[in-house]
Amino acid sequence: MSRALLWLATCLPWLAALPTSGLAAEKAVAPGERVFGVAKVVQFHLAISEKQFTALAPAGGGGFGPPGFAPPRKPTEGTHRNTFGVEFPWVKGDLSFDGQTYKEVGIRYKGNYTFMATAQSLKKSLKVDLNRNVDGQKLDGLTMLNFHCGVSDPTRAREAMSYAFFRAVGVPAPRTSLAELTLTVPGKYDKELVGVYTLVEQVNKGFLKQHFKDGTGMLLKPEGLQGGLAHLGPTWKAYENRYKPRNTPSEAQKKRLIDFTKLINTGSDEAFAKEIGSYLDIEAFLKFLAANVLLSNLDSYLGYGHNYYLYLVPETNKFVFIPWDLDLSLATWPAAGTPEQLVQLSIHHPHAGPNKLIDRLFAIKEHKERYLAILKNLLSTHFTRKQFLENLSEIEKALKEPLAKEAKAVAARKEQRGGRFGMGFGGGQFGQTMPPRRFIEKRLESVLAQLEGKSKGFEPKPLGFGFGPPPGGGGRPGRIER
Numbered sequence: 001m002s003r004a005l006l007w008l009a010t011c012l013p014w015l016a017a018l019p020t021s022g023l024a025a026e027k028a029v030a031p032g033e034r035v036f037g038v039a040k041v042v043q044f045h046l047a048i049s050e051k052q053f054t055a056l057a058p059a060g061g062g063g064f065g066p067p068g069f070a071p072p073r074k075p076t077e078g079t080h081r082n083t084f085g086v087e088f089p090w091v092k093g094d095l096s097f098d099g100q101t102y103k104e105v106g107i108r109y110k111g112n113y114t115f116m117a118t119a120q121s122l123k124k125s126l127k128v129d130l131n132r133n134v135d136g137q138k139l140d141g142l143t144m145l146n147f148h149c150g151v152s153d154p155t156r157a158r159e160a161m162s163y164a165f166f167r168a169v170g171v172p173a174p175r176t177s178l179a180e181l182t183l184t185v186p187g188k189y190d191k192e193l194v195g196v197y198t199l200v201e202q203v204n205k206g207f208l209k210q211h212f213k214d215g216t217g218m219l220l221k222p223e224g225l226q227g228g229l230a231h232l233g234p235t236w237k238a239y240e241n242r243y244k245p246r247n248t249p250s251e252a253q254k255k256r257l258i259d260f261t262k263l264i265n266t267g268s269d270e271a272f273a274k275e276i277g278s279y280l281d282i283e284a285f286l287k288f289l290a291a292n293v294l295l296s297n298l299d300s301y302l303g304y305g306h307n308y309y310l311y312l313v314p315e316t317n318k319f320v321f322i323p324w325d326l327d328l329s330l331a332t333w334p335a336a337g338t339p340e341q342l343v344q345l346s347i348h349h350p351h352a353g354p355n356k357l358i359d360r361l362f363a364i365k366e367h368k369e370r371y372l373a374i375l376k377n378l379l380s381t382h383f384t385r386k387q388f389l390e391n392l393s394e395i396e397k398a399l400k401e402p403l404a405k406e407a408k409a410v411a412a413r414k415e416q417r418g419g420r421f422g423m424g425f426g427g428g429q430f431g432q433t434m435p436p437r438r439f440i441e442k443r444l445e446s447v448l449a450q451l452e453g454k455s456k457g458f459e460p461k462p463l464g465f466g467f468g469p470p471p472g473g474g475g476r477p478g479r480i481e482r
Contacts, residue, residue: 031141031206034098035199036175038164038391039398042199044147045191046128047184048093048107055091056109080108080127086115095128097139106132110146114327117151121415122183123195123406125149144202147181149195152327154433156403157395159198161436162295162326164391168382169291171284172211173323174201178395180402193409196402203309203322204246212320218253218312219246221324225305226462228355231261243310253312260319264357272360280357281318282367288321289358290374293350294383296343296443297329298336298460302351330439336460339434343442346457347375347450353462376451379444388440 035042048056080088088108095102106129109115118124126147131137139145150156159176166173179199182191201207208215220243222229232238236254243257260279263272276282292300301308301321309322331342336352351358361367381387434442449455 031210032175032201034140035142035145036177036201038160038176039394040177041180041398041402042097042177043180043182044199045096045182045184046093046107047096048091050185050187052091052093052107053185053188055089056107058086058088058109080110088115090129090132092133095130095139100139102130102134102137102139104133105130105137111149114149114151118149121149121151121410122192122413123149123197123410125151125197126181141206142201143206144204146200146202147179147197148200148325148327150198150327152332152433155392155396155436156196156198156399157392157436158330158332159200159327160395161388161391162297162329163200163323165295165382166288166291166323166326169287169378171288171291171323172207172320174203174207176200178398178402180405193405195406195409196399198327203324208311212311212313212315214314217314218249218257220244220257220310221246222308222310223306226303227305227353228301228351228357229261229264229310231258231265234258246309256312256317257319264360269360269363273364276361279318281313281316281320282361283370284320285361286367286371286374288323289350290371290378292323293345293347294375294378294443294447295326295329296331296345296439297323297326298333298342298345298352299325299328302355303333303336303460304352330436331434331443337458339439341458342460343434343439344446344455344458346459347372347447348457349459352460372451375447379447383444385440385444389437392436 080090088110090106090108092104093107095105108127109124110127111118111125114125128145128147129143130139130145131143137143148159150159153159156178160178163173163176167175177199179197181194181197183189183194184191203219205215208217208219222243225242230242232242236258239254239257249257256279263275263279267275288301291297292302299307300323307323307325309324311320311322312318313320331339331345333342336342348362362371446455446457450457
């Protein structure tokens with residue numbers, strides 16, 4: 001063996017054992033491969049200085065009301081403003097995962113109702129930006145992570161199941177896993193178990209490249225557009241606060257959105273029927289709609305007109321919808337009705353009040369028939385009792401031990417489990433929730449009856465508020481229903 005080859009053979013094992021950094025030149029694995037899996041449990045650790053941890057808390061609150069009702073002003077620099085007007089500051093900390101530490105990541109709280117409901121708890125929803133302060137820092141190709149606390153879901157399985165269903169349907173949707181998060185704050189916490197989160201993939205350029213091969217299109221995250229995509233006139237500035245672009249759109253992209261909303265809201269029936277397919281990926285939209293309807297997911301495009309992304313795909317110049325924030329799926333959104341009402345959600349009028357895009361598509365025979373065909377197909381493939389219960393059982397099994405550890409940690413901290421405005425911790429919003437096993441039985445029964453013309457289902461009203469007692473056997477505050 002030559003001297004060079006001998007040197008290489010000696011050094012290779014040593015080189016392979018070198019620790020990797022959190023920068024882009026890390027392990028050659030598929031983006032998120034180590035992180036995501038529907039029933040996969042992963043461990044993360046956050047280390048934050050006492051000063052930075054104190055700075056995490058919002059300096060002042062905003063008003064409480066339906067999303068989109070906060071005054072339309074820009075957030076203070078270095079903060080994110082939620083739809084209730086609360087500003088979340090970004091702070092710095094170190095994130096560790098699978099033997100690697102990512103330095104000076106950006107950390108902030110996130111959420112609307114979920115933040116207020118966890119006011120007295122250490123466990124709050126978090127957003128972690130890996131390259132906010134260190135350019136090029138990634139974890140398996142991921143630059144952003146979302147830790148969702150699940151305060152509205154006593155099962156902690158709802159969000160993971162619903163995202164998985166969207167993906168099975170063929171709708172581009174974030175991946176998830178179950179994450180145990182520990183926290184170190186010198187003088188306060190030493191590797192303290194905060195709790196179990198649903199870890200959710202961020203919809204960003206990396207996500208878009210995976211699903212559309214091109215992440216350079218216009219990405220929007222609309223808020224407060226109850227009734228669907230509103231036309232706000234010919235000037236782009238009017239669209240910024242409601243459509244909230246996540247990148248800097250070109251003039252052509254801005255015009256595309258304005259023209260799209262104009263067609264939906266003011267175009268003649270003839271023009272709409274002729275042109276809608278040039279603006280909207282209709283097949284993708286009907287799948288997105290069908291999945292939301294089957295899941296009775298009203299805290300969405302169907303309700304207040306939020307919790308979704310809108311993407312203009314460069315290759316087709318058509319818009320597609322991407323789901324977001326599914327913790328209130330499975331008939332758990334009291335603003336639209338009680339769980340017993342929402343589980344009967346109409347398949348023909350599933351939206352709260354008028355929605356011109358849905359109403360006008362349904363008025364065209366071929367589109368309505370295609371939508372109904374998608375529903376029927378899903379009832380025999382992905383939205384079956386057997387598939388639903390198998391997925392639920394798998395997630396429950398994975399959660400059993402982590403939730404037991406979380407309960408022990410919460411008890412040791414003597415936390416007050418509950419939030420402001422009477423919002424219960426563990427029983428869903430305002431104590432209203434429906435156990436998933438009951439949901440699938442009732443939902444299948446309702447949808448089949450509607451398809452057979454035996455039932456009209458429940459039509460949610462705009463800005464309704466479905467207060468009422470929990471459904472029979474379904475979720476009183478503080479009790480975990482499966």
